[in-house]
């Protein structure tokens with residue numbers, strides 16, 4: 001059991017086991033890549049649409065560009081220049097841009113690790129959806145690439161010049177154009193058919209095999225319960241050693257993609273993916289990167305205000321109205337409150353209808369919880385605090401039901417600012 005745990009931790013590169021006299025578990029920088037890929041797969045599995053993705057990007061990326069413009073240094077300028085120069089050179093090559101590299105780099109240069117990781121996840125998923133099209137005329141692709149490239153040049157110039165307002169506006173404008181460009185290729189679970197592994201050279205062989213199996217499952221339409229084959233079948237099909245296959249299976253099991261069932265009629269069985277493991281390793285990785293309360297606040301603000309906007313727009317839909325009513329009844333003490341104290345925010349995110357927002361919010365609250373658990377000084381809100389929170393939640397809901405977006409945003413902002421005080 002311990003060896004298993006060490007292996008999984010090692011896989012996520014949080015710690016390594018050193019042998020010999022001074023051996024033991026040592027800590028190293030966690031690698032966010034496996035969790036990033038797992039999140040991408042999960043979002044695809046639950047049917048995230050291109051529209052959901054672009055909505056989340058529109059919430060996060062303009063904020064990232066603004067921060068990058070404020071914080072960039074000489075080394076960052078150098079990297080941005082190199083990235084756009086590469087894009088200039090390669091823009092006449094066939095195909096769509098494999099990944100929107102400048103977007104992820106601007107996310108990194110924002111200096112906010114949470115923004116960086118989330119933008120990375122969204123850019124990868126957008127690339128998978130864009131690649132899944134294939135029916136777009138060549139001239140249209142070329143035009144789209146030219147437009148994107150000139151937008152990238154504008155954004156990069158503004159970031160380098162430290163023009164925060166222009167960097168933010170140009171990013172928002174560019175993402176709106178991309179959103180308009182994607183609808184032709186939109187569709188629930190549209191990315192599945194041509195979902196392809198974006199193989200990275202540094203990925204371990206077991207990870208590549210796991211990703212390959214995962215993509216095969218996605219291509220088959222994620223048939224939960226179906227047996228993909230026995231270990232012998234898979235060994236033959238994948239052409240790898242037994243130990244590599246077993247490590248790949250452990251990864252699939254860890255992320256609840258598939259599990260190996262022993263005995264007659266056994267084999268690798270497709271399971272329903274569970275984001276829990278990726279949420280925890282994402283939170284772990286962000287914690288290690290020293291994400292600050294200011295960083296979290298910036299991302300949480302964007303996610304929660306985006307949620308609010310969506311819920312307001314959908315508040316008359318019958319199922320949304322019914323659930324909003326239930327939340328209000330509970331906050332007034334007319335219905336039992338669930339054990340987990342503050343589910344208000346995740347419930348609201350789920351009501352937004354955009355699964356990306358709920359997932360990101362869960363990562364942020366997981367971080368919040370980890371910090372509170374590890375901090376000797378963090379004060380639990382206590383019964384008075386819980387009553388106060390319930391009161392504030394009720395106020396936010398009331399404003400939503402009244403259709404008063406200004407007041408709803410005001411109350412949410414005030415509430416989030418108060419929450420940040422608990423973080424450190």
Ligand SMILES: [Zn+2]
Pocket residue numbers: 100103148152174
């Ligand atoms: Zn772009």
Ligand SMILES: [Zn+2]
Pocket residue numbers: 342344345389393415
């Ligand atoms: Zn709250």
